[in-house]
Amino acid sequence: MSKDHIVKTFDDDLSLLDNKIAEMGGLAELQLSNAIDALLRPNAEKAERVILNDQRIDALEKEIDSFTVQLLALRQPMADDLRIIIAALKIASVLERIGDYAKNVAKRTIALSQSNNVGSATSTIARMGNVVQSMIKNVLDAYVSRDVEQALDVWERDEEVDQLHTSLFRELLTYMLEEPRNITACTHLLFIAKNVERIGDHATSIAEQVHFMVRGDMPDLKRPKGDQSSFTVVEAEEGDSPDAGSTA
């Protein structure tokens, strides 16, 4: 009877942990969505709110951290339960970083509100943002339902984000070559795009944690080399006309 009671309470603890992760993930997803919306409109006030709201994500990470340490100390869990707690600890720290990236998008949106508008790049960022947002949503669903297949599906979708990012990187360099007035704006857009791309990477690392939690090991997958932007070179021609460059 007493053992039953303890077991039941531990299950309650684990559900509570799931709920906290889901709450934190929902917030991270919302922060990204609001940051990108603030960029598209553009709306500096909304961006300011995103910056402020990051504190809530940070606070949730601290809460989850101390809750997991408490669970480890009081429950001394084994096997599956131990992995659930370790995964939650790691996922919370990944979600905190996703929140930081969303905050940085918002900061740069404020800088952009003082710069020239640069056409179509923001719509590509919005497309990347949509994919990444649904990756966060789906990987959290996969976490809550312990669904490895869904997690691996998220893992694979990161390639699309990487490809969008590589082509956007080239596009923004070309804009800068065409019109030096665009340089500051394009630089911030480059970093915004990179932030969104990094959020996609972080969604895949949550997917890996779901795999670890359910199967007991990390997935043995070869990551597709989607993001080539770090190797990308776009050359200026004589007279500074824009030119297609090479991607190593």
Add this chain to the structure above:
Amino acid sequence: MSKDHIVKTFDDDLSLLDNKIAEMGGLAELQLSNAIDALLRPNAEKAERVILNDQRIDALEKEIDSFTVQLLALRQPMADDLRIIIAALKIASVLERIGDYAKNVAKRTIALSQSNNVGSATSTIARMGNVVQSMIKNVLDAYVSRDVEQALDVWERDEEVDQLHTSLFRELLTYMLEEPRNITACTHLLFIAKNVERIGDHATSIAEQVHFMVRGDMPDLKRPKGDQSSFTVVEAEEGDSPDAGSTA
């Protein structure tokens, strides 16, 4: 006698964990140092080796992860010992990311070897790199010796890195405005500088883990707002002449 034996072995385990963290940290520091050296010379082959060697850091993280999970399961540690293990788990994941940033510096060094040379920026990056490298070294010393004061000292030195980064960001935007041929090279240098700045941030989060490990809570410090690059705007004048801009 048997209990003594168990206690002693657990201490051995914890020393082994410390050694693994120290080894991983030493590698991360070396990777950063080699990546920056490859940038300065420049030396694309050395950069290639940095990219390849990142696998060793990734492998060490996996090793530390499974070792900590094993320790939690077999030893069911409490209080201080539990915090040591949790901190090691978190520090390993931070070091893995430091390795990723060093790898990205190396990737962009390869792209830069195809671009124009841009004067003094690399020497500022080297200066940032020196500070950040000594931050990693000192914070790992603080970890091994459980020295909270030394950890907090590292935490504070991040402001210098942030300030160097903010001024380098403005400098690079100005180069781009002056000479569009520099745009691709400067863009990669902007991301390299950002990577080094992020490594500094990660050194501070290791410092926070040392505080947590020794004192049982996270340090209650207000982070100085050193890095203002996300808010920086540098305007092009009519005729594209470079001009000092504003930092919000």
